Amino acid sequence: MRPDLAPEHVRPLTPDETFRFSCHPGVACFTDCCRQLDLALSPYDVLRLSKHLGLAPSAFLDQYAVVEQTEGCAFPQVFLCMVDDGRASCPFVTASGCSVYADRPGACRTYPLGRGAFTTPNGDRHEMHVLLTEPHCKGFSEGNRQDITAWQKDQDLSFYNAMNDELLAILQHPGLKDGQQPGPRELEIFLSLYSLDTLRQQLLDATLALPFPITESELQELAAQDLALLRLGIRWLDHVLPKR
Ligand code: SF4
Numbered sequence: 001m002r003p004d005l006a007p008e009h010v011r012p013l014t015p016d017e018t019f020r021f022s023c024h025p026g027v028a029c030f031t032d033c034c035r036q037l038d039l040a041l042s043p044y045d046v047l048r049l050s051k052h053l054g055l056a057p058s059a060f061l062d063q064y065a066v067v068e069q070t071e072g073c074a075f076p077q078v079f080l081c082m083v084d085d086g087r088a089s090c091p092f093v094t095a096s097g098c099s100v101y102a103d104r105p106g107a108c109r110t111y112p113l114g115r116g117a118f119t120t121p122n123g124d125r126h127e128m129h130v131l132l133t134e135p136h137c138k139g140f141s142e143g144n145r146q147d148i149t150a151w152q153k154d155q156d157l158s159f160y161n162a163m164n165d166e167l168l169a170i171l172q173h174p175g176l177k178d179g180q181q182p183g184p185r186e187l188e189i190f191l192s193l194y195s196l197d198t199l200r201q202q203l204l205d206a207t208l209a210l211p212f213p214i215t216e217s218e219l220q221e222l223a224a225q226d227l228a229l230l231r232l233g234i235r236w237l238d239h240v241l242p243k244r
């Protein structure tokens with residue numbers, strides 16, 4: 001979502017509402033939206049993109065991302081670096097479209113929707129959506145009408161949203177309310193979610209001291225499965241963040 005989008009171009013959308021939208025190479029604006037972006041990446045985005053490119057996540061971060069501490073956010077954000085080509089293009093945009101399409105970030109899949117989610121004190125998950133009608137985007141005159149569910153299915157978003165929600169447990173951690181900031185150790189663990197190859201090596205080398213025991217079979221699973229490792233990092237962070 002562009003932070004500079006005027007309020008009249010951001011409309012709340014209920015689950016039973018439909019909207020018309022389609023994006024394809026025939027639109028006059030094709031790939032215009034893949035430039036001048038503040039594209040924040042999730043740990044799962046980095047995992048998918050790095051696999052697509054055949055890179056270790058830490059190498060992907062070095063090559064394609066920048067870590068920034070945004071005012072008002074407890075944790076730093078990881079942004080995809082745009083290319084210095086005079087148009088600030090995404091490094092993955094080509095004349096024929098997105099070169100990492102199968103593993104494009106969740107934000108690219110979600111547009112023209114924006115999604116927000118939160119958990120109530122009794123543990124219920126709520127989500128809300130807005131329709132982002134960017135003025136330059138011709139996609140709203142294309143294709144058939146669809147609702148949020150149909151769009152999310154079309155964009156294969158369910159797992160991206162599920163992983164984002166797992167991370168939200170950290171980003172909206174009750175121990176970080178009232179302006180409390182994570183300490184250096186918590187920040188280090190948070191950034192390790194983006195650099196799973198480094199985290200894995202540290203675990204296998206036993207240079208990390210987890211605050212809870214894991215069995216030998218769990219260790220073997222963590223050695224082989226990125227998602228299990230990502231979830232371990234989230235669990236670890238949840239464990240060390242201040243309790244309320
Ligand atoms: S239709 Fe919208 S989403 Fe598709 S390329 Fe054009 S600006 Fe981007």
Ligand code: SF4
Pocket residue numbers: 033034035037090091092093094097098099100101104105108
């Ligand atoms: S990752 Fe693909 S869809 Fe997303 S901004 Fe870059 S080129 Fe566009």
